[in-house]
Amino acid sequence: MRYLLWGLISLFMYSISIADTTEKIKIAVITAQTGDAVTSSNTESLATARKMIAEFNQQGGILGHQIELIALDNGSSPLGSKIAARKAIKANVHAVIGAIWSSHSLAAASLLQPAKIPMISPLSTNPRVTQTGDYIFRACFIDPFQGKVMAHFAYHDLQARNAVILTNINRDYSIGLSQFFKNTFTELGGKILLHGEYQGKSIEFTKLLRDLKHLNPDIVYLPGGDTDSSLIIRQAKKMGIKTTYLGGDSWSIDIFKYGKNELEGSYQTTHWHEDTPIKESKTLLKKLYGDTANIQVNVNDTIPLTYDSIMLLKQAIIRAGSLDRQKIRDALAATQNYEGATGTISFDNNGDPVNKSAVILYLDSTTKHFKKNVSPE
Numbered sequence: 294m295r296y297l298l299w300g301l302i303s304l305f306m307y308s309i310s311i312a313d314t315t316e317k318i319k320i321a322v323i324t325a326q327t328g329d330a331v332t333s334s335n336t337e338s339l340a341t342a343r344k345m346i347a348e349f350n351q352q353g354g355i356l357g358h359q360i361e362l363i364a365l366d367n368g369s370s371p372l373g374s375k376i377a378a379r380k381a382i383k384a385n386v387h388a389v390i391g392a393i394w395s396s397h398s399l400a401a402a403s404l405l406q407p408a409k410i411p412m413i414s415p416l417s418t419n420p421r422v423t424q425t426g427d428y429i430f431r432a433c434f435i436d437p438f439q440g441k442v443m444a445h446f447a448y449h450d451l452q453a454r455n456a457v458i459l460t461n462i463n464r465d466y467s468i469g470l471s472q473f474f475k476n477t478f479t480e481l482g483g484k485i486l487l488h489g490e491y492q493g494k495s496i497e498f499t500k501l502l503r504d505l506k507h508l509n510p511d512i513v514y515l516p517g518g519d520t521d522s523s524l525i526i527r528q529a530k531k532m533g534i535k536t537t538y539l540g541g542d543s544w545s546i547d548i549f550k551y552g553k554n555e556l557e558g559s560y561q562t563t564h565w566h567e568d569t570p571i572k573e574s575k576t577l578l579k580k581l582y583g584d585t586a587n588i589q590v591n592v593n594d595t596i597p598l599t600y601d602s603i604m605l606l607k608q609a610i611i612r613a614g615s616l617d618r619q620k621i622r623d624a625l626a627a628t629q630n631y632e633g634a635t636g637t638i639s640f641d642n643n644g645d646p647v648n649k650s651a652v653i654l655y656l657d658s659t660t661k662h663f664k665k666n667v668s669p670e
Contacts, residue, residue, distance in 0.1 A: 318355055318616060320346065320606070321363040321381035323391030323401055328369025329494070332519060334545045334595040335393050338415055339364055341599040342390055355610050367392055371400035378404040386410060387616055390602050393595065395419035395466045402429045411622045413606060415598035416564075418542060419465050423644040428622050430644035432602045432635065433542075433564050434651055436466070440473025442651045442667045443514070443539055443562045448481045451537060451560075453511035455484045459501065459525060461517040463493030470516035470541050486510050491521070498525050499532070506534050516541045523552035530555050546591040546661075554658040561661075562651050565594040565635045568663035569652060577634040591661055597634035605631060605638065 322342045325335040346362045354360055363384055365377035374397040381389050382404065389405055389412040392398045398417035405412045406426035414422060414431045418439060423429045447453040456478055461467035475485055486508045489501050502525070505513070513529070513536050515522040526538050540548075540561040548556065565571075567578060577600055578592070608631065609624035610616070631638045638646045650668040654661040 316358060316616065317361045318358045318610065319361050319363060319384060319386040320603075321365050321377075321384065321386040321389045321391075323365045323367050323374060323377045323381070323389060323397070324393060325369040325397070326364070326366035328373070330367075330369035330394055330397070332545055332547050333593050334416065334543075334547075337593050338391070338393055338595045338599045341596050342603060345600065345603050349607065355607055356614070356616075358616065365391075367397050367401070369397075371396050374398070374400035375404055377401060378408075381405065382408045382410065387610075387618060388412070388606050388621060390415065390599065390606070392417065394464070395422055395469075396464060398422045398431075399425065399465065402426070405429070409618055409622070411606070411609075411618060411625055413602040413625070415602045416542070416595055417466075419469050420645075421465075427626065427644065430605075430625055430640060432598050432605065432633070432638065432646065434649040435645055436470045436541075437473045438649075438669060439541055439562050439651055440470050440475075440516075441477045442653070443541070443560075444474050444477035444481065444483070446560065446562075446653055446667075447512050447514075447539060448478060448483050451512060453483065453537070455486050455508075455510055456512045456514055457487045457489065457505050457508060457510040457536075458485060458514045459489045459491065459505075459517070461493045461521055462490045464518070466541075466543060467516045471514070474514050474516070493518075493521065495521065496524060498528050501525075502529050502532055502534060505529070506532060510536050512537045512539055514539050516543070518543050519545055519548040520551050523548050523556065526552060526559065527555045542594070545595070546593050548656075549591070549659060556656045557658045559656040560664065561654050561656065563594050563654055564649075564652065565597050566652050566654060566661065566663045567592050569635075569666065571634065571636060573632050574634045594635070601631075601633035601635050601638065604633065 324339045346360045367374040367377045378401040393416045395417040398414045402425040418436045420435045460471040538559040542563040544561045613620040613624040629639045653664040655664045
């Protein structure tokens with residue numbers, strides 16, 4: 294009887310083990326698949342996630358569990374992001390990767406935090422995203438640092454002493470980054486000649502540029518997206534406005550579709566470039582393109598940031614040794630010195646990377662060139 298009892302117990306425990314390992318790890322990826330935010334940043338983030346998860350599954354999954362990717366479309370809006378977050382909650386996912394735009398991540402985080410589902414945004418730089426709560430993380434730097442970096446570059450490297458700022462008032466990202474640039478530039482001794490505003494879907498900027506033209510600014514700061522920023526630059530040059538244009542990390546490779554040959558001489562801050570001297574970055578490029586001769590120019594930084602986001606999640610699950618969401622969150626929060634494609638990541642108490650560096654790029658008419666790497670002081 295005793296041996297029979299032990300046999301039944303062993304069989305029961307084995308059954309539990311089999312059931313545990315057959316449970317799939319559900320990872321939702323929230324991006325824009327429809328609407329005006331469908332840029333290469335969103336599409337390549339989802340594509341990168343798909344590629345990595347397929348690779349993990351081929352290698353046996355994580356902790357012996359296969360991974361199910363649940364792709365959720367946020368419809369390019371905060372409301373759509375909340376709907377996507379509700380779907381993730383209903384699907385009982387273990388974690389969320391996304392979103393890309395800060396306004397989308399803020400909306401999703403407002404629901405994922407009370408649901409206690411860990412979320413890692415690859416590219417949302419607005420400080421308020423991770424301030425939503427302790428289940429929300431990001432792989433990128435934040436806008437106060439990005440704005441400071443470009444203000445210093447404008448003042449010291451470009452010797453600019455006055456500036457015009459043009460803000461897309463429909464994007465939290467643009468509003469916040471404008472303010473952070475303005476704060477640092479004026480602290481350095483620079484002067485803001487005009488802080489103009491425009492609606493996000495505007496395509497005609499003649500009146501705004503007419504106000505700008507007679508000011509003859511040293512630089513114009515454009516923390517907008519690909520379409521609006523490139524249209525402003527093209528229309529300004531057509532009006533004979535000669536100045537240097539500066540942008541943020543929302544200038545993706547798509548800006549060349551709209552900017553044509555008018556982008557030459559512009560600069561932007563961003564997270565990564567294929568010439569960035571980071572070991573894991575070279576490893577990723579080799580994985581993506583094989584021989585370095587096959588590396589494409591203008592690789593979107595969303596690719597390495599999504600890569601880092603998913604690797605951070607994978608390592609957290611392994612360290613947690615569990616699919617329990619709180620344990621995964623705790624392991625994420627404890628991340629120290631992860632060597633990623635975009636640099637070394639250790640999370641602070643807000644879920645933001647500590648001492649994440651920024652990259653400044655120079656744009657010609659077709660290509661982005663590595664200018665310099667800037668680390669926090």
